[in-house]
Amino acid sequence: MRIISPSLLSADFSKLKEQIQLVEKLGIDRLHVDVMDGHFVPNFTFGPFILKAIRKLTDSHLETHLMMDRPDKYIEEFIASGADTLIIHTEASKDIRADLTKIKSLGAKCGVAIKPSTQESVLEEYLDILDYILVMSVEPGFGGQSFIESSLDKMKAIVQMRGDKKILIGVDGGVNLKTIDAVYKTGIDITIVGSGLYKAGNISERYKQLMNV
Ligand code: DX5
């Protein structure tokens, strides 16, 4: 069965509790939380303070995507605030292995995200420690962008690289009704869906369509 992790970036934050409960009623138990620092990406969202508030609203697994420079400085705070999986960008980290080791030592699952222009070969030396790989299929920074088709080949390559290791592979950006079948065909495990779910007129109907039921 497909696993969809809704991106709260496209939810209506003025009624976040409702928006989370709406998708959880459909069976969703994993949510994607986007942290942006206005420097690593040209957009701001929020930091640990808001993550802590989101944590109070839900027991779902919170995969927290750090689009920020020097993630190492904030690892402890994000985990203390409720991140279940903490995802750093390979392009932003000064010492990827040290960051991943720290995340795991604090009891969270560790992940890395790679931008569309980053080669998948960067992942090879961390396969022994990674719990999660997040493949960006848009330039990080904004919801609602168009899916980059060439990222499909990268997904296939990463699925092959993962082999039988227990690493989850997620895909983030531009996943919607038009693109989701091709994305799952590559063998990845999780899709992050923001505007393709939360901006639908009927969210529960859209979820069923995305799940292909
Ligand atoms: C983009 C974020 C995504 C975003 C995806 O930088 O990392 O998680 O919310 O949104 P959609 O699904 O609208 O492309």
Ligand code: ZN
């Ligand atoms: Zn994201």
